[in-house]
Amino acid sequence: MAQSLDSLAEELTCSICLGLFNTPVTIPCGHNFCGECLELAWEACKLGEYRCPQCMCPFPSKPDLRKNTLLNNLVIQLQSLQLKPQEPEPVLLNVVKEDPCYSDGVLCDSCMALPAARTCLTCMASFCQEHLRPHLESPAFIHHLLKQPLRDLHARKCQEHEKLLDQYCREHLCCICCYCLANQSSATPAPYSRAKWRGREISATSCSH
Known part of the structure; x- marks a missing residue:
């Protein structure tokens, strides 16, 4: 809108x-x-000597200046x-696609009272709107990944390092975190959904470090 x-x-x-424009007028060249x-x-x-101040088109005599009512009304x-006060449009940075595991019942981890707006x-x-x-608003968080409120956030954490399970270990066939990756030469980056492998779901706890 702005x-x-x-x-x-x-x-x-x-x-x-x-x-x-204040009492706009139109001259023969169209300006x-x-x-x-x-x-x-x-x-x-x-x-x-009469010329258009914009395109310098010369006129043989002084043009008859009349108020352009259409432009005046637009102004x-x-x-x-x-x-009128303009309501700021909500801007969500780095919001990833909605997940089937999101829930409206997730509470804000800061105030523990209001429902979470994003995880x-x-x-x-997870955080409420406030x-x-x-x-x-802060550039410091521009690369943070925001998602619909997740009720299974604890299941996506590495139990040892408290980090997101965002890597996939081919050796142990499970998801691991970035700290685990430093000790796993056979790990490859993969979405969390890769925990489903060969038709069965492998939980985070099944991966031995």
């Missing part, structure tokens, strides 16, 4: 004063200016919209 208003304001800007701005520009020119509408797979915690704000 971007659309900015684009409209640019179209309704006088190229002389660089402000919104528009504030009536007063154009009169002042022509007064500063040589006597009897009035734009100004009324700019005065951060980097922090390994406590999620740093993730949405």
